[in-house]
Amino acid sequence: MSSFKYPKIENFVKPSDYKDKKLSGRILNAFTNIPYQIYKNDSNEEEWSIKHLPGNSALLSSFSYLEKESEWENHLFAWTGELEIYNRNLQKSELGQNQNQSQFDESFYLNSEDKEDIESKIKKAHESENIHPIWLLRKDQQRWRRYAENCIWPAFHYIMSTPSDGREETQWWYDYVKFNEAYASKVIAAYKPGDIIWVHDYYLLLLPQLIRMQFPNAIIAFFMHCPFPSSEYFRALPKRQQLLDGLLGSNKVSFQNPSFARHFLSSCKRILGFELTGPSQILAYGLTINVDSNPIGIDVPKIEYDTFNKEIDSKVFDLKLAYSNNNKKIIVGRDRLDSVRGVVQKLQAFETFLEMYPEMRDKVILIQVSSPSFSHSAKIEQQVSELISNINGKYGSLNSIPIHHYQMRIAKEEYFALLRVADLGLITSVRDGMNTTAFEYVIAQKYNHSPLILSEFSGNADVLHDALIVNPWDSVAVAKAIYESLNLDESRKQIMEKLLYKSVPSIQQWTNDYLTNLIEEIEIDDGKRKLTSVLDRPLLLDHYKQAHRRLFLFDYDGTLTPIVKDPAAAIPSSRLINILGKLSEDPKNLIWIISGRDQAFLEKWLGSINPKLGLSAEHGCFMKDVNNQEWVNLASEVDMSWQQKVEDIYNEYNIKTPGASTEKKKVALTWHYRRSDPELGEFNAEKLVQELQEKIAPHYDVEVMTGKANVEVRPSFVNKGEIVRRLVCAKHGSPQVHNQSTNKENDFEELPDFIVCLGDDSTDEDMFNKLNDVEKDWESKAYSKHEKFENFGIYPIKVGTASQVTNAKFHLNNPTQVLETLGLLVGDVSIFETGGSKLELDDRGHLKDSLASKKSRDIIASLRRHKSEIKK
Numbered sequence: 001m002s003s004f005k006y007p008k009i010e011n012f013v014k015p016s017d018y019k020d021k022k023l024s025g026r027i028l029n030a031f032t033n034i035p036y037q038i039y040k041n042d043s044n045e046e047e048w049s050i051k052h053l054p055g056n057s058a059l060l061s062s063f064s065y066l067e068k069e070s071e072w073e074n075h076l077f078a079w080t081g082e083l084e085i086y087n088r089n090l091q092k093s094e095l096g097q098n099q100n101q102s103q104f105d106e107s108f109y110l111n112s113e114d115k116e117d118i119e120s121k122i123k124k125a126h127e128s129e130n131i132h133p134i135w136l137l138r139k140d141q142q143r144w145r146r147y148a149e150n151c152i153w154p155a156f157h158y159i160m161s162t163p164s165d166g167r168e169e170t171q172w173w174y175d176y177v178k179f180n181e182a183y184a185s186k187v188i189a190a191y192k193p194g195d196i197i198w199v200h201d202y203y204l205l206l207l208p209q210l211i212r213m214q215f216p217n218a219i220i221a222f223f224m225h226c227p228f229p230s231s232e233y234f235r236a237l238p239k240r241q242q243l244l245d246g247l248l249g250s251n252k253v254s255f256q257n258p259s260f261a262r263h264f265l266s267s268c269k270r271i272l273g274f275e276l277t278g279p280s281q282i283l284a285y286g287l288t289i290n291v292d293s294n295p296i297g298i299d300v301p302k303i304e305y306d307t308f309n310k311e312i313d314s315k316v317f318d319l320k321l322a323y324s325n326n327n328k329k330i331i332v333g334r335d336r337l338d339s340v341r342g343v344v345q346k347l348q349a350f351e352t353f354l355e356m357y358p359e360m361r362d363k364v365i366l367i368q369v370s371s372p373s374f375s376h377s378a379k380i381e382q383q384v385s386e387l388i389s390n391i392n393g394k395y396g397s398l399n400s401i402p403i404h405h406y407q408m409r410i411a412k413e414e415y416f417a418l419l420r421v422a423d424l425g426l427i428t429s430v431r432d433g434m435n436t437t438a439f440e441y442v443i444a445q446k447y448n449h450s451p452l453i454l455s456e457f458s459g460n461a462d463v464l465h466d467a468l469i470v471n472p473w474d475s476v477a478v479a480k481a482i483y484e485s486l487n488l489d490e491s492r493k494q495i496m497e498k499l500l501y502k503s504v505p506s507i508q509q510w511t512n513d514y515l516t517n518l519i520e521e522i523e524i525d526d527g528k529r530k531l532t533s534v535l536d537r538p539l540l541l542d543h544y545k546q547a548h549r550r551l552f553l554f555d556y557d558g559t560l561t562p563i564v565k566d567p568a569a570a571i572p573s574s575r576l577i578n579i580l581g582k583l584s585e586d587p588k589n590l591i592w593i594i595s596g597r598d599q600a601f602l603e604k605w606l607g608s609i610n611p612k613l614g615l616s617a618e619h620g621c622f623m624k625d626v627n628n629q630e631w632v633n634l635a636s637e638v639d640m641s642w643q644q645k646v647e648d649i650y651n652e653y654n655i656k657t658p659g660a661s662t663e664k665k666k667v668a669l670t671w672h673y674r675r676s677d678p679e680l681g682e683f684n685a686e687k688l689v690q691e692l693q694e695k696i697a698p699h700y701d702v703e704v705m706t707g708k709a710n711v712e713v714r715p716s717f718v719n720k721g722e723i724v725r726r727l728v729c730a731k732h733g734s735p736q737v738h739n740q741s742t743n744k745e746n747d748f749e750e751l752p753d754f755i756v757c758l759g760d761d762s763t764d765e766d767m768f769n770k771l772n773d774v775e776k777d778w779e780s781k782a783y784s785k786h787e788k789f790e791n792f793g794i795y796p797i798k799v800g801t802a803s804q805v806t807n808a809k810f811h812l813n814n815p816t817q818v819l820e821t822l823g824l825l826v827g828d829v830s831i832f833e834t835g836g837s838k839l840e841l842d843d844r845g846h847l848k849d850s851l852a853s854k855k856s857r858d859i860i861a862s863l864r865r866h867k868s869e870i871k872k
């Protein structure tokens, strides 16, 4: 059998076909786990062995084809999976959950020679050097799967989880973040410009964005192998935003069928508020993401090769002999035993069939093979066994059993023989990404032409149109379809099989089409994009801890709160209030909110709740010092006669622009068009700016500014940058003298040694510019930098994408990431809350060089010493 050779595919996509795209010719695939089990039969065995793991054969064939038959250099990055020691008599499900040290000793923590040895065995078995195992060795080895399998998988299959206080889920989430970070660091280390990074499935939803943060121009594709739920279901996941954000680091996100793609697009729109730029395109973080469906196929030539040969012929013969006495028809089902594959529905339909068609009772048997599933449910198992004993009891006799149920994993050869021997294939899943059994069944029926009944909820229903498509919840309809299928005449069966056979997608064609579409969609980078680095959060935390005089300068809208349609609704969340409270409790910290908002809004929602906050309203016209109740009006002497004229102009534009409105603050006037038709709003905003520039700006000391869906007029004597300069150059903790110009030089040792400045829109650029000037000034004065950080501790941070034009040095994507970062500083949020922190993990998944990492290393070293002493 090993002599199988792939037929060459004409015109398989080549990197050299696309010279202008500057491809490197390498594909870096990231998938859940390597296709090998690392094991020992006995803990006393010196060496670890590996064996091939069943499953994911379609995708592995795609990798194998790319590796062996194409011009691409194909790499696979995958977790090692759980290591096993068999003689411990532990079931796999118990492994990792057992905290007993005597059962779980240091054997699972390998030294570098062991790992090298295993890696070389894996490479040999894989017949390639390009497989890169990701080591995450922990006592509890299954921790890396829990969030994906207990939270994502059920939600994606419409299974609501039971309500909980969320503590366990939070721990799973941290592990999920670490799992994705571990992949990110390995892929990032291997990446070269022009590589195609192809991420697979729901265990790695954060990975695209983690890589994107590091390589803004990388080509990243994501393929979801399981279904994607409606936004109504998806939104129930507490981490919905982080999961979508993670995927939106891809250039292309693909699904098994169009409805999954549609659900994803609608989730991005409804949950994140992102703009769809076409029926299958989304604009997020400055990146255009193509969303499509591309049903995965199977390795047709290889399956034919494995199905039609002498060995299988004889197995088919044996099966017929064993089951098909008296010419009984054989219905075949093969599913994993969980709540989504519809085994219960299948049995109920079969019972209905036997009831409805008594003449068929002695003429049909159902062979159902149910293999184990990670989402195994004891309830389903019990239902299945009760149904089977009822049906067999009611319709069976001593020499005739209607249902033969095998709850086991069967060998590949037996599986193919079973598919060949069938007179009918029956698939009744209630939710499924792509059911490869359906495809394999069609191939196995190439010469026998037995029909297929397929659930309309299976991903294949959109592909295998010539199957008998049924609703598995309607047992009468399924029973009728069984009857109809078993009574089809030969010519009809032949026609159906021919059409079905033609519609089975081949994995090679799928791979070719996927890569071709991806490459053709990629926009060529003209090298003009300047990208801002993502904020290094562990570094920031480290710096924060060592600083003595910390100053925080926060913009409000779009920075601390997300942008919403109604300005009055953009009130602070309780999480924000809580974090600001904790930050301001630390005497080393001074916190300022520097906003375009008016005094009344800031006082009501921030000042009255936390008097320790310094507030600057209307871009610096009004100031309230930290720990002070008095507001100072810096604009009291300014001529305001322009206000009425501006308001009159705004009124005209409100009439011309349905949905637009005027926000009257004490000094500044803002014209909002967020609720108008976006095109009309933008068009009229441009005209309004022109008119204000001509009629108002030349005659008054005012500035006309454009913000986020707004136009604003305010006095030009002060701006956010000027406020920042005063705060940064003041003696840390001294009261502010707002209405006097302060150019007094303070002792450098009294100035802040840690400055975080966050803002999202154009007015915040004044703050970033000012900080950059301060930095240059301190540089020129040769002030001493922090030894460890080699800078003055100044962090100007843009809240937005890496591709936005800004003078800030770093970026965070959105207000959620801002809160997570501030929460990290006050110890409210774990470093593992979200990805993107450039975490360096050790090979056990602890933060590199952390206390936990050292502790774990020490324990293993001492266990090893202890063991070798015992041996002596």
Ligand SMILES: O=P(O)(O)OC[C@H]1O[C@H](O[C@H]2O[C@H](CO)[C@@H](O)[C@H](O)[C@H]2O)[C@H](O)[C@@H](O)[C@@H]1O
Pocket (backbone or CB within 6 Å): 555, 556, 557, 558, 562, 563, 564, 565, 566, 567, 568, 570, 594, 595, 596, 597, 598, 663, 670, 672, 673, 674, 707, 708, 709, 710, 712, 761, 763
């Ligand atoms: O300096 P900021 O704190 O960022 O304030 C700038 C302006 O923010 C507000 O408008 C913006 O946010 C609204 C709520 O999300 C949104 O509806 C509007 O479209 C945005 O332009 C505020 O209303 C203005 O007064 C501020 O100048």
